[in-house]
Structure formats: C-alpha cells, structure tokens
Amino acid sequence: MAIQRTTTSIASLQDKAEDLSIAAELKFLIPFLPCKGKPARIHDGPQLEVVDYIERATQLDDAYDKLKLWQQTFSNVAAAIRNVLKQQAITSYDLDAMNQQERDCWLSYWVVKRSMSAEPAKDHPHRADWIWVPVEVNSPRLSWRDPTTIAVLRSVMDAIKSRYYIVSNYTCEVHVHAGRMDGRPFTLPTLKKLAILCWAAEPVLRKVKDPRSPNHAHVYTWSNSTREYSRLAAELKSEKVVHMPLLQDLVGLPEAFKWVLKDPSTITNSDMEASRLIAATRSHTQLGRLMSGEGRPYRRLGFNFSAFGGEDERARTNPRTVECRFLEGTIDTDVVVSWVQIFGKMVEAALDGAADGDRFTRLATHRSRGQGKADLLDYGLVRLMQRLGIREEVYRPIKMMIRGVQG
Numbered sequence: 001m002a003i004q005r006t007t008t009s010i011a012s013l014q015d016k017a018e019d020l021s022i023a024a025e026l027k028f029l030i031p032f033l034p035c036k037g038k039p040a041r042i043h044d045g046p047q048l049e050v051v052d053y054i055e056r057a058t059q060l061d062d063a064y065d066k067l068k069l070w071q072q073t074f075s076n077v078a079a080a081i082r083n084v085l086k087q088q089a090i091t092s093y094d095l096d097a098m099n100q101q102e103r104d105c106w107l108s109y110w111v112v113k114r115s116m117s118a119e120p121a122k123d124h125p126h127r128a129d130w131i132w133v134p135v136e137v138n139s140p141r142l143s144w145r146d147p148t149t150i151a152v153l154r155s156v157m158d159a160i161k162s163r164y165y166i167v168s169n170y171t172c173e174v175h176v177h178a179g180r181m182d183g184r185p186f187t188l189p190t191l192k193k194l195a196i197l198c199w200a201a202e203p204v205l206r207k208v209k210d211p212r213s214p215n216h217a218h219v220y221t222w223s224n225s226t227r228e229y230s231r232l233a234a235e236l237k238s239e240k241v242v243h244m245p246l247l248q249d250l251v252g253l254p255e256a257f258k259w260v261l262k263d264p265s266t267i268t269n270s271d272m273e274a275s276r277l278i279a280a281t282r283s284h285t286q287l288g289r290l291m292s293g294e295g296r297p298y299r300r301l302g303f304n305f306s307a308f309g310g311e312d313e314r315a316r317t318n319p320r321t322v323e324c325r326f327l328e329g330t331i332d333t334d335v336v337v338s339w340v341q342i343f344g345k346m347v348e349a350a351l352d353g354a355a356d357g358d359r360f361t362r363l364a365t366h367r368s369r370g371q372g373k374a375d376l377l378d379y380g381l382v383r384l385m386q387r388l389g390i391r392e393e394v395y396r397p398i399k400m401m402i403r404g405v406q407g
Contacts, residue, residue, distance in 0.1 A: 015180065015190045016353035020144035022344050023106075023321070024153060025136060025175035027115040028331045029167040030073055032131040034059065040126065045165040048130070057131050073133045073164075074112045080163040081110045081137070084155045088140075102138070106183070106319060110156065111138045117221045121169040122214070135166075141181055144344050150337055157333045168331035170215040173223065176340050178347040179321035186320070186351075188284060189252020191308065193350035194322055195278045195291050196364045198303040200271060201346060202227055204380040206302065208327055208339075208398065210405040215328060223302040223326040229293040230301055235277055236270050245279040253279065254357025257364055275364060284308040288315075302326035322347070334397040342395060345388045362387050378403075 033040060033048045036055045040048050051069060060066050074091040081089035090105060092113035105111050118134035120127040137160065142149045160166065178194075180186065186194070206225060209216065218224050227233055235242075250258045260266055261276055281287040288308025292299050299315070300306050304323035306315045324343045330336070349360050363384075378399060385395045 013187070014353045015186050015351040017348050017351060018143075018145050019180045019182065019353075020344070020348060020351065021141035021177075021179050021181045021321075022144050022149065022340060023141055023177040023179075023319075024139045024336070024340055025173075025177070026138075026157070026331065026336070027118050027134075027136045027168075027172040027174070029115075029118050029120060029169070029172065030077075030133045030135055030164045031120075031126065031167060032069070032133065034129075034131055037129055040130070042165050045161060046163065048165055051131060054131060057129050060131055069131065070114065070133055073135065076163060077112045077135060077137065077160055078110070080159040081112070081156050084152065084159050087152065087156065103317065103319070106141055108140050110140060112136075113138070115172070118169075118172045119220075120167070121171070124167075124169075141179070141183075143181055144178075144348065150341065153340060154333055154337050157331070157336065161331075161333070166331055168329055170210075170213045170329050171220040172329065172331065173221050173325060174327040174330070174336050174339065175323055175325040176327075176343045177319065177321040177323050178343065179319055183319065185284060185308065186322075187252065188281075188287070189352040190350055191284060191287055191305075191322070192278050192281065193253065193352065193360060193364075194347060195287060195303075195305065196275050197346050197350050197360070198291075198322075199226060199232070199274050199278070200364055201384055202303065204384050205324075205342070206326060207381070207402045207406055210329065212405075213329065218297070221325075221328070222297055222300050223304075223328075224293065224298055226291060226301045226303050229298045230291050231293065232274055232277055232290050234294070235290075236273055242273040242276050243280070245276050249280050249282070252352045254360050256358060257361045260361065260365065271365075285310055300325065330401065332397070335401055338395055338397040342385070342388070342390060342398065345390055349388060359387065359389070 031048055033050045034054045034056045035050055035052045042048060054060060054065050071093050074093060078089035078091050081087050087110060088108055089110040089112060095102060102111050113136050115134040115136040120132045202225065215221060244262055250261065261279055266272060281290055285308060288305045289311065291305035292309045293301055299311060302325060304325050307318045307320050310316045327339050348354065349363055354360065381399055381402060
C-alpha cells in the first residue's frame with residue numbers, strides 16, 4: 001500500500017478559497033456485550049455485538065483480549081469507511097505494521113485509532129457491564145471547494161453508524177481543522193484575520209457547550225476559552241496601553257478594517273484592542289503564541305493556533321492548521337456537518353485572497369447579544385450566520401443544540 005508523504009514549506013503568496021482544506025476528528029465510543037452479559041435492546045441503531053471470547057467486562061483487563069477487540073473494531077470501522085465511494089481508510093495498527101506515521105496519511109486516508117479522552121459516562125447505566133472501545137476517526141484533508149466534501153463526511157458518518165451502535169458523551173469532542181490543501185501554512189494576513197474572527201465569534205459559538213457538563217471545566221479534554229486563557233486575554237486584563245498598529249502591520253487587511261483600527265475616534269473596547277494586538281504581530285510564531293495560553297493545559301484552546309506557536313513537539317509536528325475543538329458530547333451527523341460548514345465559512349471569510357473585505361469587517365466588528373430566552377439566545381447566532389452568508393437550514397442543527405443546552 002503506497003502512502004503519499006506530505007510536506008509543509010514556507011507560507012504561500014496568497015490564500016484563496018480553492019486552496020482551503022477542511023478536516024474532521026470524530027471521537028466516540030463503541031460498546032459491546034460480553035458473552036455472559038445481559039442482552040441489551042437498542043432502539044436507535046444497530047444492536048450491540050457480542051464478544052464471544054470475553055465473558056465479562058472486567059476481563060478486558062487481559063491485554064491480549066483488549067488488543068484483539070480493538071484491532072477488530074478499528075478494522076471494521078475502516079472497512080465501513082472504505083464502502084463509501086472513493087474513500088480510503090487505515091487503522092493505527094496498520095500504520096504501526098508499515099512503520100508509517102499518521103502525518104503520511106493527511107492527503108488521502110481516513111485514520112481509525114484510539115481516542116485518548118473517550119470513556120463511558122460515570123452515570124451510564126451500563127458503564128461497568130458493557131465493554132467500551134474508545135474510537136477516534138480522523139479525515140484526510142478535504143477540499144473546501146469540492147461540492148462532494150460535505151456529502152462525503154455525511155456518508156462516512158452514516159456508514160460507521162450503520163455498522164456499529166456508537167455513543168458520545170462529555171468526554172468526546174468533534175474537532176475541525178482548517179488549512180491549505182498543499183500543506184503550506186496560511187499567510188500571516190490570513191492568520192491575523194482568522195484570529196480576529198475567532199475572537200469575535202467565540203461568545204456566540206461556545207454556547208454549544210453545556211454549562212452542566214462534567215467537562216465544562218475541561219477535566220477530560222483541553223478546549224478552554226480563548227477569551228479567558230490566551231496570552232491575548234492576559235494582555236487585555238493587564239490594562240496596558242494598546243498602541244495603534246503600524247501601517248506595515250496592516251498589510252493584507254481590508255481597507256475598511258484598517259481605517260477602523262487606525263481611527264482614533266473609533267470606540268475603544270476590549271474587542272477592538274484585541275484586534276489591534278493581533279494585527280501588531282510580526283510573525284506566525286508570535287501570533288500563534290498570542291492566541292495560545294501559558295502552560296500545557298492551556299496551550300491548545302478551543303480555537304487552537306498552537307501549531308503556529310511551536311511550543312512543544314506536538315505543535316511542531318502537527319499540520320499547520322487552525323483548529324476548532326470545543327464541540328462536545330455529540331456525534332449527530334446533522335450537527336457535525338453544520339459545525340464543519342460554519343467553521344469553514346469563517347475561515348473562508350478570513351482568507352487574504354477573499355474578495356469581500358466588507359464581509360470580514362462586518363464580522364470582525366460583530367458583537368454578540370442575547371442571553372436566556374430562546375429569541376434572544378438565537379439573536380447573536382442568527383446575526384453571525386447572516387454575516388457569514390450561511391443559510392438557516394445549514395445552521396439550524398447548531399441553533400437547536402444551543403437551545404437545548406442553554407435553555
């Protein structure tokens with residue numbers, strides 16, 4: 001099996017929509033019944049498979065049985081993905097046998113491996129008597145402009161769900177990566193614009209997080225708020241004087257937004273000061289570290305720029321992407337597909353090759369509103385979606401999710 005090795009090089013001259021790639025990480029659990037376990041009736045998916053060589057769930061402590069089950073499960077998930085037209089899939093065990101790295105698969109293979117965070121919920125009635133396999137499925141780079149991309153993602157998720165009954169809870173997240181199809185990093189102007197948009201949109205989009213979740217304080221996964229834990233947030237809290245960015249720092253930003261940043265009569269608030277601090281960065285590394293936090297648990301925040309900060313080995317070897325990593329507790333296909341499209345449209349609006357500079361300016365000056373009641377709760381999301389040019393039928397699953405967790 002030939003795997004094409006990918007490379008990253010210097011930033012491109014300009015980022016355009018046809019260069020944009022999207023990739024998804026799906027984390028979930030697949031439960032099984034031990035052969036002496038009580039039968040379970042599943043009403044919303046395939047029935048639980050019985051593992052005939054494991055009598056009780058506690059027997060999974062046996063390393064051989066565990067390895068056998070995980071290998072079989074990962075292989076079956078990969079086979080389900082390969083049943084989707086033109087999709088290739090491989091498992092972490094296959095990669096080990098071939099002495100290959102996951103990075104060698106970024107161009108064309110879905111990778112099935114162990115999820116390091118996923119575990120059955122503490123209050124799940126079958127936590128102790130079912131056998132739980134933690135699974136992570138990572139997509140290859142998918143072209144944002146390819147009209148089949150969203151359909152492929154949907155088909156892959158449906159194929160996995162038709163093969164196994166799967167469970168998602170507060171230990172499971174969906175991560176979305178945005179980068180370039182050629183593996184090069186975004187230009188610095190694109191990265192600045194995206195950081196500004198992520199800062200502006202975070203109060204609205206983080207409403208998908210359930211305030212009652214046992215993972216709300218990020219015990220199981222690291223995806224804390226940029227507005228609370230980034231170095232940028234610390235700079236703003238320090239109340240140091242934020243100076244106007246120099247003209248050379250504004251290269252690549254839309255003219256209308258340059259005027260907003262440079263105009264001394266512009267109403268100064270924390271969002272405007274954040275935009276000025278972001279605009280003043282002089283390198284990918286400086287910006288990546290500004291948008292990351294101090295200390296290991298805060299290096300990869302909900303909007304994750306750590307791949308550009310290069311502060312640890314993982315950041316230095318990971319793809320040069322910006323990651324949205326705070327959608328938690330769902331593997332619903334409609335929700336995941338909606339979330340991928342929302343983040344993709346945000347990134348597209350930030351590209352330095354984007355023709356609509358006014359759209360970026362409107363988004364960058366977006367201020368969230370609405371607390372509590374459904375109509376007010378929807379207001380900030382609806383306004384953000386309208387400015388992104390996203391149709392209601394696309395963002396409706398996210399709107400309904402927010403109502404469910406915040407209502």
